Each structure stands twice: as structure tokens, then as C-alpha cells.
Amino acid sequence: MSNSESTPEQRAIALKFLQELATEVSEGTVDLPCFSNVVVRISEALMNPQTTSEQVVTIVGAEPRLVAKMLQTANSVAFNAAGKPMTDLRSAVTRIGQQMVQSIAISYAIKQMQHEDALRSIAQPLSDLWVHSIAAACICQLVAERTKVRTDVAFLTGLLHGIGTLYIMAHVATRCMDTTAQRATLETLGDWDAHIGKAVLESWGFTEEMCDAVADQRDFARKWQHDAGLTDVLIVSLLLADALRTPEPRKIDAQGVSAFASIGLTEVDCQATIIRAERRIAVVHDALK
Numbered sequence: 122m123s124n125s126e127s128t129p130e131q132r133a134i135a136l137k138f139l140q141e142l143a144t145e146v147s148e149g150t151v152d153l154p155c156f157s158n159v160v161v162r163i164s165e166a167l168m169n170p171q172t173t174s175e176q177v178v179t180i181v182g183a184e185p186r187l188v189a190k191m192l193q194t195a196n197s198v199a200f201n202a203a204g205k206p207m208t209d210l211r212s213a214v215t216r217i218g219q220q221m222v223q224s225i226a227i228s229y230a231i232k233q234m235q236h237e238d239a240l241r242s243i244a245q246p247l248s249d250l251w252v253h254s255i256a257a258a259c260i261c262q263l264v265a266e267r268t269k270v271r272t273d274v275a276f277l278t279g280l281l282h283g284i285g286t287l288y289i290m291a292h293v294a295t296r297c298m299d300t301t302a303q304r305a306t307l308e309t310l311g312d313w314d315a316h317i318g319k320a321v322l323e324s325w326g327f328t329e330e331m332c333d334a335v336a337d338q339r340d341f342a343r344k345w346q347h348d349a350g351l352t353d354v355l356i357v358s359l360l361l362a363d364a365l366r367t368p369e370p371r372k373i374d375a376q377g378v379s380a381f382a383s384i385g386l387t388e389v390d391c392q393a394t395i396i397r398a399e400r401r402i403a404v405v406h407d408a409l410k
Contacts, residue, residue, distance in 0.1 A: 131305040138306055139313045142292055146320040153321070154291045155237040157230040159184050160223075161325045167219050168326065177222065178211050187229050191217070194225055199408045220273040221408070224258070224280060228409040234291065242303065243294045250283050250290075255409070256365055257282055259401040260358040263394050267384055268349045275354050278331050279362075282338055282355060285318025286310070312339060346383040353380035365395055 127135075162180050166172045181187055188210055195213035196206055200221075207213055214222055231251050235244050261279030265272045289310065293303050319336035334352040337343065338359060346353060357380045364371045373391045375381040386394070 127305040127308060131302065132309055134302065135306040135309040138293075139289070139309065139317075142289065143313060143317055143320070146288070146317050146324070149324060151321055151324040153288055154295045155234045155240055156287075156291070157184070157226075157233055159187060160226045160230045163223060163226045165326050167223060168328070174211065174214060177219075178214055181214065181222070181226075182210055184229075187226065190225055190229055191222070194221065194408050197408050199404045220276055223277055224405070225409060227280060231287075240291060240294045242300070243290045246290060246307075247287070250286060253362060253366075254280050254283050255405055256362040256398065256402050257355075257358050259405055260361050260365075260394065260398045261354055263397055263401070264354050264358050264361075264384060264386070265351075267386070268354060270349070270351050270354050274328075274331065275351060275358075278334050278351060278355055279358055281318075281322065281327075281331070282335055282359065283314070283318070284321050284335070285314035285316065288317055288321055289314055315339060341378045341380070343379055345379045349380070349383040349385075353383045356380040357384055357386060361391060361395055361398070364391075365398065371395065 159180065163177065166177055166180055181191060191210060191213050192207065194200060195216045200217050201207070207216065217225075228251070231247065234240050235247055240247070258276045258279035261275040262272045265275035290307065293306050315336050315338055319332045322332045322335060330351050334350075334355045337352045338355050340352070341356065343352065343356075356378065360373065360375075360378065364373045371392070373388065375386075375388070375391070381391075
């Protein structure tokens with residue numbers, strides 16, 4: 122169903138639902154149905170400079186299936202070129218690094234959501250969002266290399282840029298809505314997903330920089346920055362990730378998007394970044410599958 126096929130009444134109901142959801146989140150009521158809180162616990166721990174690797178291992182170790190996933194990733198070709206098997210979680214966490222620990226935790230939580238009966242209606246959109254998020258994260262990391270933005274922060278921001286959409290989809294699926302009402306709601310998103318995403322990340326304790334970047338991910342006309350920031354990196358990366366989903370020759374429309382100028386990305390740079398990203402995305406997918 123396209124937006125034009127939704128009736129005014131359906132769109133009004135959808136808008137009211139999104140407003141109520143945004144109010145709940147802004148007031149601190151953050152409940153993401155069927156989403157493992159291990160993601161929040163790990164993120165909070167890794168953002169605290171006082172956290173030791175032993176504490177991270179303890180948090181991960183409380184989830185046996187997550188432990189298995191960490192070990193599987195540590196023993197994958199991407200992280201174990203020598204082919205030496207590893208069975209110790211502490212060594213696995215050290216090998217794959219903090220960025221991958223967070224990524225695996227998010228992947229684990231989303232895969233759990235995909236298998237929940239209550240969320241069956243959004244299983245495919247959830248999968249599509251996750252695929253796009255991995256692409257955005259990999260491109261963010263590459264684009265950040267051209268700036269002073271930390272590449273690990275850029276990667277995580279790209280991975281979580283759609284958390285607002287995820288939040289909305291989960292609530293749409295678990296509330297008493299028929300299929301038509303669900304579609305109408307998701308078609309009425311506008312920028313609600315970005316604002317809700319910011320509120321979710323704020324409640325989870327993520328940095329102000331990350332929260333603002335997620336909120337402003339569609340601010341294409343933002344003021345040109347002498348030193349490109351995380352928001353610029355995310356804006357550009359999401360547009361490149363969108364281009365990656367189109368057939369070649371890919372056209373990247375940077376017209377009116379100041380972030381490209383702030384970072385200093387030309388059309389040639391963008392095409393080269395997409396080519397590099399394709400290889401990296403394949404590696405990350407293999408590690409997180």
C-alpha cells in the first residue's frame with residue numbers, strides 16, 4: 122500500500138500513535154519489546170572508561186547464546202586468519218575488540234526479535250533494516266577516516282541509526298492493529314523515527330554526539346562545517362548506503378547536501394567508498410551471521 126492509498130482517517134490515527142509513542146519515550150518510558158537488555162548493559166559498560174575487560178566478559182558471560190556467538194565470530198576467517206581455534210571468552214573479546222562486541226550484541230538482540238511470535242509481522246522489515254544498518258555502519262567507518270571522528274564511534278552510530286524505526290516497528294507489531302493500520306503507521310513516519318531514536322539512545326546513556334547525529338540524520342541543509350562531525354558522517358553514509366542498494370551505474374545526488382562539502386567528498390570519492398564498503402560489508406556480514 123502506498124501512502125496515497127491510506128485514508129485520511131488512517132493517517133490521522135497513525136500520526137496520533139506516533140505522537141503518543143514519542144511522548145512516552147521523551148518522558149523516559151523506553152520499552153523495546155523483545156529486545157535483550159544485554160545490549161544496553163554492554164554499551165553502558167564500554168562507554169565507561171573505568172570498565173575493565175573482566176567486567177565486559179562477566180556481562181557477556183551471563184548470556185550463553187551470546188557467548189557462543191562471540192566465540193564463533195572470534196574463530197571466523199575475519200578474525201582468525203591463522204585458523205587457531207579459541208574457546209576462552211576473555212581471549213575472544215580481546216581479539217575481536219569493543220566495536221565488534223557491541224555489534225555482535227546488537228545482532229544477537231535483533232535475531233532474537235526476529236524469532237518472536239509477537240513480532241512475526243515485521244520479521245522481513247526487521248531483517249531489511251538490519252542489512253541496511255550494517256551497510257551504513259561500514260560506510261560510516263570508511264567516511265570517518267577522512268575526518269577527526271572516531272571510526273569506532275562512527276561505526277556504532279551507523280549501526281544504531283535506525284533504532285527509532287526498530288522501536289516503532291516493534292510497538293506497531295505488538296499492539297492491536299490490523300495490517301492496514303500497521304502499514305499506515307509505518308508510512309507516516311516522517312522524521313518521527315529519528316527523534317524517537319534519539320530519545321531511545323539518550324535513555325540508554327549513549328553520548329550526546331551520537332544522539333544528535335541520529336536525530337539530525339536527514340538534515341541535508343545543515344550549515345557547512347569546517348571540521349566535519351559525526352552528523353555529517355552519518356548523513357553522507359546513509360545516502361551512500363541507499364545508493365549501494367541501486368543497480369550500477371550508481372548515481373549519488375549530493376546536490377544541496379552540505380555534509381559532502383564539509384567532509385570534502387567528490388563524486389569519485391563516493392564511488393570509491395562504495396566499492397571499498399562492499400568488501401567490508403561482506404566481511405562484517407560473515408562475522409555476524
